[in-house]
Amino acid sequence: MSRVDQQRSRRTRTGLVAHDPARALQGYTLFAPMLGDGTVYLIDMDGTVVHTWRLPYRPGCYGYLLDDGHLFYSGKVMEDLERFEAWPRFKGGAALEVDWNGKIAWEVKHPDHHHDARKLRNGNVLLLCLRPLPGAFNARIKGGLPGSEAAGSTIYADYLLEVTTGGEVVWEWRSWEHLDVETAVITLQDHRAEWTHANTVAERPDGSLVVSFRNISTVVVIDRRTGAITWTLGSPPLAQQHDPRPLPNGNLLIFDNGPHRRDHPAPYSRVIEVDPRTSAIVWEYRDQSLFDFFSPYISGAQRLGNGNTLICEGCHGRIFEVTADGEVVWEYVSPHFALEKGRPGLNNWVFRAFRYTPDEIERARRA
Numbered sequence: 151m152s153r154v155d156q157q158r159s160r161r162t163r164t165g166l167v168a169h170d171p172a173r174a175l176q177g178y179t180l181f182a183p184m185l186g187d188g189t190v191y192l193i194d195m196d197g198t199v200v201h202t203w204r205l206p207y208r209p210g211c212y213g214y215l216l217d218d219g220h221l222f223y224s225g226k227v228m229e230d231l232e233r234f235e236a237w238p239r240f241k242g243g244a245a246l247e248v249d250w251n252g253k254i255a256w257e258v259k260h261p262d263h264h265h266d267a268r269k270l271r272n273g274n275v276l277l278l279c280l281r282p283l284p285g286a287f288n289a290r291i292k293g294g295l296p297g298s299e300a301a302g303s304t305i306y307a308d309y310l311l312e313v314t315t316g317g318e319v320v321w322e323w324r325s326w327e328h329l330d331v332e333t334a335v336i337t338l339q340d341h342r343a344e345w346t347h348a349n350t351v352a353e354r355p356d357g358s359l360v361v362s363f364r365n366i367s368t369v370v371v372i373d374r375r376t377g378a379i380t381w382t383l384g385s386p387p388l389a390q391q392h393d394p395r396p397l398p399n400g401n402l403l404i405f406d407n408g409p410h411r412r413d414h415p416a417p418y419s420r421v422i423e424v425d426p427r428t429s430a431i432v433w434e435y436r437d438q439s440l441f442d443f444f445s446p447y448i449s450g451a452q453r454l455g456n457g458n459t460l461i462c463e464g465c466h467g468r469i470f471e472v473t474a475d476g477e478v479v480w481e482y483v484s485p486h487f488a489l490e491k492g493r494p495g496l497n498n499w500v501f502r503a504f505r506y507t508p509d510e511i512e513r514a515r516r517a
Contacts, residue, residue: 157487157496159466164485164498166197167470174471174480175454178511181462181469181503182209182223184448185488190221192511197482203252210242211265211448211501215510219517220247220255224267227259234300234343239493240264245275247315250515256315265349270312274320276359277311278351280344287326291345293336294365300343308348308363310372323372325363328379334366337390337410349448354396362394362404369394369404371426381426386413392464393450393502401425401432403453405461409446419444421451421461435459435476450502460505467498471505 155161178200182190188205190213203213207225216222227243245267246257262279270276282304283291291305299305312321325346336342347365354360358380359372367385372378388404389411395403402424409417418440423433437443448464458479460471467484484498493499506514 159468159483159498160485160487164467164483167481167483168478169195169481170479171195173458173473173477175456175458175460175505175507177505177507179460179469179482179503179505180213180215181484181500182212183467183484183486183488184209184211184464184499184501185490185493185497186486188225190223191486192506193482195480201250203248205246205248205252206254207244209501210244210263211240214502214504215506215514216247216269219510219514220249221514222247222267222269224263224265227261230261234304234306236341236343237264240349242267242278245277249517258313258315258317260311260313262309266351268351268353270353271357274312274314276351276353277313278308278348278361279311280306280308280348283307283326283345287331287345290331291336291342292331293338294340294342295338296342298341298343305342305345307345308361310351310359310361321374323359323374323377328372328377329363329366329368329370333384334363334368336365337367339410340365349392350394352394352396355400360394360396360402362391364390364392364407367391367410369402383424383426383429386411387422387431390446392448395450395452397423397453400427403451403459405445405449405451407446407449408444416440417444417446419446419449419463421459423453433474435461435472448499448501452504454505455507460503462500462503464500464502465497467500469500469503 190203192201210224210226213223225244231238242263247255266278310323346363350362367388371381389408392405420436445463445465452460470481487498489496
């Protein structure tokens with residue numbers, strides 16, 4: 151038996167890697183290992199676990215703190231995993247809210263839920279869901295690997311549901327009624343089992359919604375009153391992005407994964423800030439060594455109160471903070487590794503991570 155750990159990230163270093171106390175935003179970082187048992191971790195700036203939540207479901211795919219301090223969590227309900235090949239990797243099925251001690255305030259379930267869910271300002275819950283496209287659309291969908299549809303030549307597409315915390319549906323939006331099949335083309339290397347493969351939903355301050363569609367490298371803004379798409383950003387510059395996050399200045403912070411770029415021969419990841427008024431990139435982070443920062447799937451970024459940006463390089467379980475000038479001032483690598491059928495080997499994937507100030511954590515303790 152080899153005496154050398156064959157997992158490179160774990161062999162190199164896990165836990166706290168770097169910390170510049172003078173320039174990093176002091177606080178606590180929250181993350182949920184994607185292949186974990188439902189444990190959500192809160193660590194301090196030294197990488198020490200200071201609190202955990204133990205949820206009744208595995209992550210489907212993450213959790214975050216609400217303004218009142220409660221934890222909002224998407225869980226994976228281990229049913230219907232045979233729907234199609236990719237479904238076990240990102241299925242959800244449950245959204246719930248718990249207090250500091252893990253007591254459930256409410257829970258909603260839906261068999262089509264995946265990837266993301268958000269609690270809206272009106273108290274309702276927005277679920278990202280998918281179901282088979284109406285049959286007439288299948289032949290019109292362009293791109294992807296020929297013959298890679300789901301069983302029965304099925305192609306799935308995304309829709310949004312707004313539900314009350316009691317589970318009542320009050321609003322629905324269907325991607326196939328608003329996206330243009332002529333321009334919304336699946337990346338050539340992706341399976342045709344899914345057309346859009348959304349990975350993010352978020353509410354903007356004006357009540358509109360932002361949605362990220364990975365398979366067509368597109369971010370859209372939706373008017374919730376009319377359902378109309380009011381803004382679109384596609385490829386290029388995007389390449390299978392995740393986590394378009396509204397910023398206080400009206401811009402969007404986006405993790406641009408970059409595995410199949412149309413405007414550059416090399417795959418690399420970056421974080422960009424985009425002004426929707428002009429669609430211009432007004433800030434960008436990429437590593438000095440092009441290939442040293444690359445996560446082809448998952449991942450996200452959070453703009454912090456001191457102007458720094460917390461980045462989750464998901465496929466490496468790496469969470470790090472950079473200044474506006476792109477200098478790393480804090481870095482942590484998740485030590486939670488697991489091996490699961492259907493995943494690319496032993497890994498420590500983290501879908502998203504969040505930094506909270508001491509005041510925010512104290513509010514969570516009291517909630």
